[in-house]
Amino acid sequence: MITILQMIKIRKLVESDIEFAKSLTDSEGWGNSIEDWNRLLRISIPLLAFEGENSLGVTTAFDYGDLGMIGNVVVSSNSRGNGVGRLLLKEAMKVLESCKSVRVHSKMDVVSFYKNLGFIAEGMSTIFRLDADMKSFQPFVIDSDENIVPAEGYWDEIIAMDMRQFGGDRSKLLKEFNDYLPQCSYVALGEDGSVKGFIMAKGEESWYEVGPWIVEPGCKNWQGLLQSAVQAIPKNCNIEIFVPAPNFRVTSLLDSMGYNAQSYCMSMYYGESWPDEGNICARGGGDKG
Numbered sequence: 001m002i003t004i005l006q007m008i009k010i011r012k013l014v015e016s017d018i019e020f021a022k023s024l025t026d027s028e029g030w031g032n033s034i035e036d037w038n039r040l041l042r043i044s045i046p047l048l049a050f051e052g053e054n055s056l057g058v059t060t061a062f063d064y065g066d067l068g069m070i071g072n073v074v075v076s077s078n079s080r081g082n083g084v085g086r087l088l089l090k091e092a093m094k095v096l097e098s099c100k101s102v103r104v105h106s107k108m109d110v111v112s113f114y115k116n117l118g119f120i121a122e123g124m125s126t127i128f129r130l131d132a133d134m135k136s137f138q139p140f141v142i143d144s145d146e147n148i149v150p151a152e153g154y155w156d157e158i159i160a161m162d163m164r165q166f167g168g169d170r171s172k173l174l175k176e177f178n179d180y181l182p183q184c185s186y187v188a189l190g191e192d193g194s195v196k197g198f199i200m201a202k203g204e205e206s207w208y209e210v211g212p213w214i215v216e217p218g219c220k221n222w223q224g225l226l227q228s229a230v231q232a233i234p235k236n237c238n239i240e241i242f243v244p245a246p247n248f249r250v251t252s253l254l255d256s257m258g259y260n261a262q263s264y265c266m267s268m269y270y271g272e273s274w275p276d277e278g279n280i281c282a283r284g285g286g287d288k289g
Helices: 002-007 015-027 036-044 084-095 110-114 133-136 155-166 171-180 222-232 249-258
Strands: 010-012 047-050 053-064 067-077 099-109 120-128 148-150 187-188 195-204 207-215 237-245 260-272 280-282
Touching: 010 084, 015 036, 015 047, 015 067, 036 171, 036 195, 047 084, 053 084, 053 110, 053 249, 067 084, 084 133, 099 110, 099 237, 110 120, 110 260, 120 249, 148 222, 155 171, 155 195, 155 207, 187 222, 195 222, 207 222, 237 280, 249 260
Parallel strands: 067 099, 207 237
Antiparallel strands: 010 047, 047 053, 053 067, 099 260, 120 237, 120 260, 148 187, 187 195, 195 207, 207 280
16 A cells, blocks of 8 residues: 555646546536536646556645635546545645635545544535426415526625635635626625625536525525526526535425435535534535535
């Protein structure tokens, strides 16, 4: 094992590695597209494990200041069991050492891998999926959506709200989503005109992911945010929503609308604990792990 590990190196993932990285996330069924990986090159610190001319695995680290996130930890099937994943994660932790808290959303079958490296489990989250043939049958019943408006013009308020909920500056991530799919970005306004919630989405072709979707106390018609974003997504597309464990009102809403619980993951952290996720209806982002 020691000899094998000494031969494995870690470097920053570059554009020519994208096809390999996509093949790994495809093998996990995560739906990362070429556009997703190009985005990750711009907003994260992507890492590649290699031995000689052979690529072995990838991961992405996100530095949001006080908050760090690690995602897309995948090792090729014929390279597993040799400590590649452990090396990738340790290197990601090294580049995020200035962060007060580092987060990962682990697949259930590898929770022990992160636990052995010092991560603490705190709750299971659910990935919901709406199949394309069900999209037109969503039973939205909303009195009025007059307070749901396009996000344009409310950028400062969106960034401030996201920072309150996630504890880090994710403005680059949010701008990437908004610039790519502005038609899916909406805010919910209070009676005084202040922003009480927002929603975004990413995706292309036949697969889209809704999120982040955040609503604060007193947000009127928070369901209308989802309705507006989903209606802007083309027909005949599958939709996924990554819902944190505490948000039972969202899971109940999605159940009633034909979304199915597709898979589960464990939210884990290293360092300081995580802020309350009660206002986070859907995470979204590039931090699958």
